[in-house]
Amino acid sequence: MVNSKKLLKSNASIKRAGKQVLASQPVSSELHPVLSELHSFFTQHLTADESSLASSPASKLLLALSGGLDSSVLLHLLVSLKPILRFELHALHVHHGLSPNADAWAALCMEQCQSLDVPIRVVQVNVDQSSKLGIEAEARQMRYQALFDERLSIQADFVVTAHHQDDQAETFILQLMRGAGVKGLSSMAEVDRIRSLIRPLLRVSRQALYDYAIQNELQWCDDESNDNTQYERNFVRHDVMPILQARYPSVKSVLSRTASHLAEANALLNTLAEIDAKTLVVNDSVCLQGLSQLSNSRAKNLLRWWFAQHYLSMPTSDHLAEMLQQLLNAKPDAELSIKIQHYTLRRYQQRAYLSIEQINEPFDLVWNGENELMVPNGGKLIFRQVEGAGLALKFGMTRLRITNRSGGERFKPDVLRPTRTLKHLLQAANIPPWQRDHLPLIYWQDTLACVPGVGVAHELSASKNELGLDITWQALGT
DSSP states (O other), rough: OEEEEEEOEEEEEEOOSSSSOTOOOOSSSOOOHHHHHHHHHHHHEEEETSSSSTTTTTTTTEEESSSSSSHHHHHHHHHHHHHHHOOEEEEEEEEOOOOOOOOOHHHHHHHHHHHHOOEEEEEEEOOOTTOOOOOOHHHHHHHHHHHHHHHHHOOOHHHHHHOHHHHHHHHHHHHHTTTOHHHHHHHHHHHHHHTTTTOBBOOOOOOOOHHHHHHOOOEEEEEGGGGGGTTTHHHIOOOOOOHHHHTTHHHHHHHHHHHHEEEEEEHHHHHHHHHHHHHEEEETTTEEHHHHHHHHHHHHHHHHHHEEEETOOOOOOOHHHHHHHHHHHTTTOOOOEEEEETTTEEEETTTTEEOOOOOOOOOOOOSOOOEEEOTTTTOOOOOOEEEEESSEGGOOOSEEEEOOOSSSSEOOOOTTTTOEEEEHHHHHTTOOOHHHHHHOEEEETTTEEEEEETTEOOOOOOOOTTTTEEEEEOTTTT
């Protein structure tokens, strides 16, 4: 359903009742309060030393445009800020195909962007309506994936969404009822640098956005599913929030402010985890002896941080406590394997690892001087020129051949030790068993020249003052 000044229009024929606003037109000689809030967001959070958005004309934003009130207002706001902050703006509309009005929404988004000279792409996705996540969560997941894919495709700096203060308050209540901890109760972050996602309207109420839309005669559409209180968020919005607001008129701003306080607390917990990680996390594995020296809450905090680095959803408190207990109390020779989404938590030689299951298929590659080379079985090789280590460049280390283990290889990385089987050397180097079959081997001519994590062939190694080629392997998921 399409609105202009909140007048209902036919979905079959979308018409623009409001005035057309060109990209070069400012809203007024003085910034509108909502526009001023948005401007403050960019200058506060995205300064030149952090993202260059406030100073670089090459910066690029990708707006998630649904055609609803919130994103339609944000589109207008961003277009108005373009001459001031000098960024490039693109939009993406995700067509879920779940509503009979979906085609009309896509058409409106294209019309909005065309009138404002904003490039837009419409992407259609097929939502699995039988997903265990539920339709709402499945659609959201596919929408974000489409946005992140588009951001990479057009090389945008950030995805921008139109979540506002009311959304933040609703998210806080939903997280509260799920028994969330500090991170969950901090709700939505204004700046999510890990995912390159920003939400610049979290301090702006929906009423303020509506007033702005009316004042500027904007057009938008209403999603009829937003009235369905079978969905949790709609239940909170339509049934819970009005009761709270009748008793506590400022409940939305208060809950939003509380979420901000918890976001600060969560940032401190992340800082603490980063301090612990400097000494306990090496090559993306956690030292269990050091972990056992931390308090229980501090150890769990480090594990949460470690899981977050792998984009894993947080386990429940009970599940996390059980993982920690198994990691720290298992017998030294016990094999630990705990499935966490697409990863497996493993324990080996007093260290904890997160591994991804991989298919071990034969491969044969040639290195032609790249700094990094992706390996088909997962992970990548990183090549660096160093002094006094690695493969001696004096031998002309070009067109190295890279392949996987076939079995029976023998290797001599130490001039003082005899040639040994690669199997023995991998065990001695404490390479985790599940990584050994995926470890790439580097050959120069017909000689096994380098085994990452083990060493280089002694007769090909660079001496103290010679330039060498250092080769390291970064396993999949690390």
